Amino acid sequence: MSVQVDGQISIVSCSGPEWCEQERRIAKAALYAIHAIHHRESRRYTIKEKSKEVLRLMCAGYQDREIAEWLGIKLVTVRQRRQAPMQAVEASSTAQLISLVIKFGLI
Known part of the structure; x- marks a missing residue:
């Protein structure tokens, strides 16, 4: 499965049966959260x-x-x-x- 967040594609894979809709929504929400954390941390930097x-x-x-x-x-x-x-x-x-x-x- 691939999920697009802010123009970037992240791929989440697992072995086993195909994911149901709820599992895909959870994975997508997790990727959005990771992106938000990374983006927020990046903005903390100050440049001289x-x-x-x-x-x-x-x-x-x-x-x-x-x-x-x-x-x-x-x-x-x-x-x-x-x-x-x-x-x-x-x-x-x-x-x-x-x-x-x-x-x-x-x-």
């Missing part, structure tokens, strides 16, 4: 203003070197300012970071 500057420029399509030049900082500083938000939202890539900070309204 200097990191937000870097993220805004990333969202505008600038590369790390361009951001460093624009802000007058070192390339390593740009990467450090990106790292804290990546850990906060548990992003595994830059693309996922950008997606999540926009989704959660963090910038």
Whole structure:
């Protein structure tokens, strides 16, 4: 069985007979609850203003070197300012970071 919550599909499987309607409703409610908890926890994160500057420029399509030049900082500083938000939202890539900070309204 698959259930769609907020545009994401979660798959719940079990062996045995097919689920009845009540079991499907319970599983769907549980997935909604898990999503709500995760979403609420993600919104608790705050991002420092200097990191937000870097993220805004990333969202505008600038590369790390361009951001460093624009802000007058070192390339390593740009990467450090990106790292804290990546850990906060548990992003595994830059693309996922950008997606999540926009989704959660963090910038």
